[in-house]
Amino acid sequence: MSPDVRTIPQGQQELEQHREQHTNGKGIKLPVYMDNHATTPMDPRVLEEMLPYFMEKFGNAASRNHSFGWAGEEGVETARERIAKLVGATTKEIIFTSGATESDNLAIKGVAEMYKEKGNHIITAVTEHKAVLDTCKRLEKYGYRVTYMAVQKDGLVNVDELKRAMDDKTILVSIMAANNEIGVVQPIAEIGKFCHERGVIFHTDATQAVGKIPIDVNKMNIDLMSISAHKMYGPKGVGALYVRRKNPRVQISAIIDGGGHERGMRSGTLNVAGIVGLGKACAIASEELEQEARKLAGMRDRLRDKIMGRLDEAYINGSWEHRLPGNLNISFAYVEGESLLMGINDIAVSSGSACTSATLEPSYVLKALGTGDDLAHSSIRFGIGRFNTEAEVDYVADRVVETVTRLRELSPLYEMAKEGVDLKNVKWAGEAH
Amino acid sequence: MSYSDKVLDHYSNPRNVGSMDKASSDVGTGLVGAPECGDVMKLQIKVNPQTNIIEDAKFKTFGCGSAIASSSLATEWVKGKTVDEALAIKNTEIVKELALPPVKIHCSVLAEDAIRAAIHDWKKKQEVAKPAAVAVQ
Numbered sequence: 268m269s270p271d272v273r274t275i276p277q278g279q280q281e282l283e284q285h286r287e288q289h290t291n292g293k294g295i296k297l298p299v300y301m302d303n304h305a306t307t308p309m310d311p312r313v314l315e316e317m318l319p320y321f322m323e324k325f326g327n328a329a330s331r332n333h334s335f336g337w338a339g340e341e342g343v344e345t346a347r348e349r350i351a352k353l354v355g356a357t358t359k360e361i362i363f364t365s366g367a368t369e370s371d372n373l374a375i376k377g378v379a380e381m382y383k384e385k386g387n388h389i390i391t392a393v394t395e396h397k398a399v400l401d402t403c404k405r406l407e408k409y410g411y412r413v414t415y416m417a418v419q420k421d422g423l424v425n426v427d428e429l430k431r432a433m434d435d436k437t438i439l440v441s442i443m444a445a446n447n448e449i450g451v452v453q454p455i456a457e458i459g460k461f462c463h464e465r466g467v468i469f470h471t472d473a474t475q476a477v478g479k480i481p482i483d484v485n486k487m488n489i490d491l492m493s494i495s496a497h498k499m500y501g502p503k504g505v506g507a508l509y510v511r512r513k514n515p516r517v518q519i520s521a522i523i524d525g526g527g528h529e530r531g532m533r534s535g536t537l538n539v540a541g542i543v544g545l546g547k548a549c550a551i552a553s554e555e556l557e558q559e560a561r562k563l564a565g566m567r568d569r570l571r572d573k574i575m576g577r578l579d580e581a582y583i584n585g586s587w588e589h590r591l592p593g594n595l596n597i598s599f600a601y602v603e604g605e606s607l608l609m610g611i612n613d614i615a616v617s618s619g620s621a622c623t624s625a626t627l628e629p630s631y632v633l634k635a636l637g638t639g640d641d642l643a644h645s646s647i648r649f650g651i652g653r654f655n656t657e658a659e660v661d662y663v664a665d666r667v668v669e670t671v672t673r674l675r676e677l678s679p680l681y682e683m684a685k686e687g688v689d690l691k692n693v694k695w696a697g698e699a700h
Numbered sequence: 701m702s703y704s705d706k707v708l709d710h711y712s713n714p715r716n717v718g719s720m721d722k723a724s725s726d727v728g729t730g731l732v733g734a735p736e737c738g739d740v741m742k743l744q745i746k747v748n749p750q751t752n753i754i755e756d757a758k759f760k761t762f763g764c765g766s767a768i769a770s771s772s773l774a775t776e777w778v779k780g781k782t783v784d785e786a787l788a789i790k791n792t793e794i795v796k797e798l799a800l801p802p803v804k805i806h807c808s809v810l811a812e813d814a815i816r817a818a819i820h821d822w823k824k825k826q827e828v829a830k831p832a833a834v835a836v837q
Contacts, residue, residue: 601762602762603738603739603762603763603764603767605764605765606711606763606764606765606767606768609703609711609764609765610711620738620764629738639736640735640736640737640738641735641736641738644735644736644738676717677714677717677760677761677762677768678740678760678761678762679731679740679741679742679760679761679762680735680740680762681762682719682742682760690735695733695734695735695740696731696732696733696734696813696817
């Protein structure tokens with residue numbers, strides 16, 4: 268049977284039909300998805316490009332002796348070119364992985380093992396993704412020394428402090444390009460330049476940045492860079508690691524051994540369809556990034572103005588100036604994040620509240636900014652993406668304002684603050700809780 | 701996380717939201733929890749000094765949906781009960797009524813604490829008020 272390519276779009280149609288049935292008076296389809304840092308919907312152009320690679324062009328890209336393999340390989344190599352082009356790399360510097368978590372693991376563990384004769388010190392920051400932090404923690408068990416740098420109030424790493432943290436045993440600096448919670452964009456070009464002057468390898472987790480803001484591995488002196496497909500309108504389960512080949516040549520030990528795929532750095536049969544999807548997502552970004560960034564920043568600013576213009580004591584978390592175009596992270600004082608999410612349950616966003624996490628601890632990223640646990644509990648992350656509309660932004664703003672207002676009427680803290688009580692001086696009965 | 705219908709109902713239509721004059725001698729106020737823990741409950745009761753019956757109850761809560769529901773339910777339950785009957789309310793009954801999952805049990809504990817704190821506050825006021833009442837007689 269020939270592949271029935273209509274099956275998948277029909278599934279989408281069903282979701283669309285479902286959403287059509289749940290529209291509000293203004294014609295907005297509900298629920299509204301505004302959690303594009305968690306994942307993005309796939310661009311239909313990406314899906315279209317991938318479909319032939321499931322059934323017609325199913326060959327193993329490593330099969331060198333027949334046309335099935337060649338077709339797979341061609342898809343993979345086109346993708347490699349497109350990714351390389353987006354970030355200013357060469358094709359031989361792109362290694363495919365299962366996603367950014369694997370790329371982070373491969374970069375950090377790979378350098379740690381390869382350069383262990385040279386040194387055992389790694390520098391990273393407390394606001395990194397857990398894929399970086401937990402990898403570093405594991406390395407500490409094996410005798411590596413890790414400096415977890417504090418960040419400034421705006422979420423930015425202080426480059427002078429980073430310089431001071433470096434010593435002659437430092438082999439790697441890993442600082443993310445853009446933060447997944449607060450969208451803060453780190454001065455990676457400056458960090459890269461300094462690392463190169465000192466002969467230290469620089470890795471950046473660019474999961475949230477690639478495809479959203481311009482990244483050039485040469486201009487920014489990046490040696491290793493983690494990339495994910497599903498944060499940029501591609502499929503889940505595929506990513507890449509950029510590994511610099513010259514000026515300087517960076518080597519890493521593999522963590523997955525096997526058939527010697529990807530220049531021996533990452534064995535395992537390639538996820539051809541996924542890789543093709545990642546490639547297409549990058550090709551689209553190369554064409555549209557600049558225009559899209561402007562559009563998203565415009566919508567993001569509109570959302571901020573519509574919310575903050577109507578609510579007092581709402582605070583933006585993280586630097587406003589150095590921020591991803593689609594990110595808005597706000598703490599609404601006196602309102603707990605999970606109850607806010609419950610009130611806006613026709614909108615998909617995230618909260619830094621403890622109640623939304625498995626650990627019952629509020630966001631470690633917000634805590635690192637010195638936000639205070641109370642405001643960390645009150646935070647909401649909005650992630651505006653390619654498929655959001657201005658009408659959705661207006662709807663989300665209205666719902667947030669209305670729900671925060673309602674919950675504040677319900678909040679003893681808001682009442683006390685209005686009565687002039689300084690909440691910081693109250694002796695809370697449950698402080699041991 | 702999915703919520704039970706009862707939690708959703710209390711969250712959407714909280715009962716007895718509001719505040720009473722905390723300086724009033726027949727009002728007891730309980731304020732429990734802490735902002736940095738993500739939960740603060742204020743529960744107030746108005747007690748008839750002759751009968752010891754809780755005639756009215758109000759609450760305000762900063763916290764998740766389960767915390768709001770637990771305190772809303774608590775105000776419903778204490779109303780019409782005597783102070784001693786209200787003291788007998790157990791957090792496990794709130795857990796059962798609202799079908800709270802294990803991670804939300806602390807919300808019910810806090811609601812029980814709030815009831816106790818409000819009654820304690822009221823009792824303290826009565827002890828202070830008593831000699832004055834005798835003097836009037």
